[in-house]
Amino acid sequence: VSDATRIRVGEGSDSAYDVVVGSGLLGELPALLGSGVERVLVVHPPTLRAKGETVRHDLGAHGFSAFVAEVPDAEGAKSAEVAARLWGVLGRAGFTRSDAIVGVGGGTVTDLAGFVAATWLRGVRVVQVPTTLLAMVDAAVGGKTGINTAEGKNLVGAFHPPAGVLCDLSALETLPHNDFVSGLAEVVKCGFIADPAILDLVEADLEGVKRGDGPAVRELIERSIAVKARVVTEDLKESSLREILNYGHTFAHALEQVEGYSWRHGEAVSVGMVYVAELSRLAGRLDDAVVARHRSVLAGVGLPTGYRGDRWPKLHGAMSRDKKSRGSLLRFVVLDALAKPGRLEGPDPSLLQAAYAAISCD
Ligand SMILES: NC(=O)c1ccc[n+]([C@@H]2O[C@H](COP(=O)([O-])OP(=O)(O)OC[C@H]3O[C@@H](n4cnc5c(N)ncnc54)[C@H](O)[C@@H]3O)[C@@H](O)[C@H]2O)c1
Numbered sequence: 437v438s439d440a441t442r443i444r445v446g447e448g449s450d451s452a453y454d455v456v457v458g459s460g461l462l463g464e465l466p467a468l469l470g471s472g473v474e475r476v477l478v479v480h481p482p483t484l485r486a487k488g489e490t491v492r493h494d495l496g497a498h499g500f501s502a503f504v505a506e507v508p509d510a511e512g513a514k515s516a517e518v519a520a521r522l523w524g525v526l527g528r529a530g531f532t533r534s535d536a537i538v539g540v541g542g543g544t545v546t547d548l549a550g551f552v553a554a555t556w557l558r559g560v561r562v563v564q565v566p567t568t569l570l571a572m573v574d575a576a577v578g579g580k581t582g583i584n585t586a587e588g589k590n591l592v593g594a595f596h597p598p599a600g601v602l603c604d605l606s607a608l609e610t611l612p613h614n615d616f617v618s619g620l621a622e623v624v625k626c627g628f629i630a631d632p633a634i635l636d637l638v639e640a641d642l643e644g645v646k647r648g649d650g651p652a653v654r655e656l657i658e659r660s661i662a663v664k665a666r667v668v669t670e671d672l673k674e675s676s677l678r679e680i681l682n683y684g685h686t687f688a689h690a691l692e693q694v695e696g697y698s699w700r701h702g703e704a705v706s707v708g709m710v711y712v713a714e715l716s717r718l719a720g721r722l723d724d725a726v727v728a729r730h731r732s733v734l735a736g737v738g739l740p741t742g743y744r745g746d747r748w749p750k751l752h753g754a755m756s757r758d759k760k761s762r763g764s765l766l767r768f769v770v771l772d773a774l775a776k777p778g779r780l781e782g783p784d785p786s787l788l789q790a791a792y793a794a795i796s797c798d
């Protein structure tokens with residue numbers, strides 16, 4: 437397809453792969469699968485039954501022996517039971533080391549499909565076909581896969597880079613508006629931590645970006661993928677750089693936990709970014725204008741920028757237990773300026789609470 441954009445991830449390593457972005461890209465799938473593949477399992481959620489069937493049919497027309505497996509919607513897909521069911525499907529169909537899995541869906545499906553691919557025969561190829569904005573710019577890129585347990589989210593997983601990622605932008609046409617807006621939080625995050633041109637593009641057409649049909653949307657997706665690709669690639673050499681992708685996430689994870697996972701991830705990340713921007717400012721590291729810009733950009737696309745003011749003990753407790761914090765010291769990715777992320781370790785509890793007061797609303 438002539439108008440496809442290719443973004444390379446992991447260049448220089450033996451697991452480098454392409455993220456292909458464009459519209460109507462199914463024809464690209466066989467090339468991304470690579471040579472030697474005979475059997476392909478297409479994993480999809482109930483909402484994408486037709487799309488999964490189209491992918492299966494198309495692979496069949498290209499000579500593959502293709503199967504589909506429907507998995508429960510959303511987080512229901514990321515369980516040991518569902519993974520075990522897919523291992524059973526692979527076993528009964530005789531999948532070998534040279535066969536492959538294709539994940540068609542949001543981040544929950546790409547996480548599950550990637551995990552099953554990582555574990556089947558200690559690793560078979562997976563091509564991700566993300567269909568939510570979040571999965572395109574974040575979950576499907578970078579090689580982290582995983583499932584949940586009763587004790588928490590993403591506690592079981594593996595690092596298993598995909599053989600390729602296919603972002604078919606036309607999939608976004610059916611995505612519910614709130615899921616699209618939620619994904620914009622990660623796009624804006626990429627703008628603050630690495631590529632301020634993203635912020636300029638969003639600000640130039642807030643309404644079009646919020647609706648998802650503005651002319652800048654494709655470039656926003658490509659720039660966000662490029663940010664993640666750069667960070668993930670650099671991280672292969674200098675580990676811990678990847679941490680900057682967690683901007684806003686320490687507070688967001690705590691908020692998600694306190695709210696019993698009833699919030700969309702991007703909405704929590706949006707509040708979390710305003711929180712950590714305020715924390716950066718209170719620590720004397722970030723100027724007021726950049727903090728204000730967090731609020732205006734995020735609110736401009738319909739994301740929340742404040743949170744109820746009576747939850748501090750629970751939030752603080754949840755942040756202290758976050759698996760990303762090391763030992764007992766709370767760690768935050770902060771901003772020193774636009775595109776200048778830094779680290780703040782063990783900030784004074786009064787500073788943490790003051791940042792919370794700054795985002796509290798009723
Ligand atoms: N591996 C990583 O690096 C990484 C990074 C970020 C997030 N994640 C994971 O991603 C998951 C969240 O992903 P998500 O936000 O995409 O959620 P999701 O997979 O639950 O998708 C959201 C909803 O949209 C539906 N949907 C998906 N695509 C659609 C389409 N094109 N049209 C209509 N409906 C569609 C889904 O069925 C679901 O109900 C979490 O489990 C999170 O842990 C992983």
Ligand SMILES: [Zn+2]
Pocket residue numbers: 574622685701705
């Ligand atoms: Zn996130």
